[in-house]
Amino acid sequence: MSMPSHQTKKPLLSAGERSARRGSANLSRGTESGAGTTQVVTSSSRMRLAVQAAKTSGKTIGFVPTMGALHRGHLSLVEASLSQCDQTVVSIFVNPTQFGPDEDVGRYPRTLDRDLRLLEELCCPWVFAPSASEMYGAQFDTSIDVGPVAEPFEGAMRPTHFQGVATVVLKLFQIVPANHAYFGQKDYQQSLVVKQLARDLSVPIDIHVQKIVREEDGLACSSRNAFLSPAERVRARSLWQSLQLAEQMVAAGEKSADKIIGQMREQLARCENVEVEYIAFLEEGTVCEVTTVDRRTVVVIAARFGQTRLIDNHIIG
């Protein structure tokens, strides 16, 4: 099942797909036994042993780290891993260290039962769902800083965010020593942080970045969309509309990033109660801003809709 970037909304899996994929009806949730389709493991050492055993028997392992509240974007990562690897591990862990002091980790949506059902429908063999105390013992003190790539944009708006991300991802990579790991393009800067982390620290896991999955009206799938009021949800379309405007202007021959950003801001200003945090044109694969759009460029945007902060991006040129 491929997930094109602009896919229209539909049930996550059809009934036919479900019955075809489902090897076993029961999910051995929380038992850590091997009876069901999807095994849920909460212990780091058991998770690592399972992965190591599979690797020793010659299997390739794909890994999809998530904070749960799974949507079609996450599921496209799981699909990619399932299609490319012999075994797939999805982790579900709402990592407290990547939330800032003004961000409420307790408010982040938690839908574990639904998440596990969705992964069972995909016949995902392993879910790693550790507790916070399993991940962070009382004496935990370590943090990883990947340098300049983590500083602007999301790093500037959320100063400790990427240290939390880099640290938990490196730790998860030690617990799930996979061959491949899958991240979403929606979190563009995060994907650069993870690539920098893996390259600098010689982590032997290939990092794959999968296309953004969008709702029917173009809004990028995000767990945070659940926080939007109906009115905010309508206004949130403006993010994708402004990215489309940028694409159209470049297609029409405009090369000045400043001019395009000006037009995007004007269009967004016509939408009530949208507080733009940043818009920038970046050289693909970097956080370096470009002034002239004469090659593939990533347009990144962040905006607040009431209490909810959304990010999006689009590759143009």
Add this chain to the structure above:
Amino acid sequence: MSMPSHQTKKPLLSAGERSARRGSANLSRGTESGAGTTQVVTSSSRMRLAVQAAKTSGKTIGFVPTMGALHRGHLSLVEASLSQCDQTVVSIFVNPTQFGPDEDVGRYPRTLDRDLRLLEELCCPWVFAPSASEMYGAQFDTSIDVGPVAEPFEGAMRPTHFQGVATVVLKLFQIVPANHAYFGQKDYQQSLVVKQLARDLSVPIDIHVQKIVREEDGLACSSRNAFLSPAERVRARSLWQSLQLAEQMVAAGEKSADKIIGQMREQLARCENVEVEYIAFLEEGTVCEVTTVDRRTVVVIAARFGQTRLIDNHIIG
């Protein structure tokens, strides 16, 4: 071959030991082929593949990270690994990032040919000797901070030192995914940093800390001893003498760390040109200072002898 803490100076291996241990006369230095006794690998990916292949075939791997200029302290770590593991990897890499701006990485002793001969004599199967560019590409930006355990003492005297250590050790652990790694008690605080790193980041390598190996007159073996002038070398005995004084005072019933430190400082002051940087009594396994010596306590000391900074420690109580 055990290496007691106060071992007297002797040839590194006797002629008989050498011939018994040597499986093959030739060291395949720099070839990365499998012909000789000790294989020298400079490529990270080849090193990892060799370790993974050995692990897949059921072998346990021991790892001894060093900066070369090997002395009997290092060799005792290699001996421990050789006796406890099926295969041993010694890395030789003078890590530039753990030297401060006022410390001359270029001055650190480099004796690769001699180091390789010594490891060949021990029949060490693998040496990982990467170049600086193999370890740190042009875009390298990542650093790891293990928190409070790295802050006082050596961390205060050498502010970026332990970040450099933690980062390179984590990276080496990814390249050499061993079962066991061996470090020396002489670098007591470093051993705590490495343990914190491995525990916090869930690195599946058991950290072993081996006893200090001393010269005949008690000076702890250190690559930096080579920098001492003959007169400084004589004065450097005072470190061990002061640690022995602490032990004697505790054996005689003294429990006040302050009183013992006062006596140690008085004794050191009688020795010309010794600049004491710190003396402290620490709860074993921590960098927490104790005032009363009523359990096992690590006495740590750092002092300058001319341009050369030496550290030592001793467990008492």
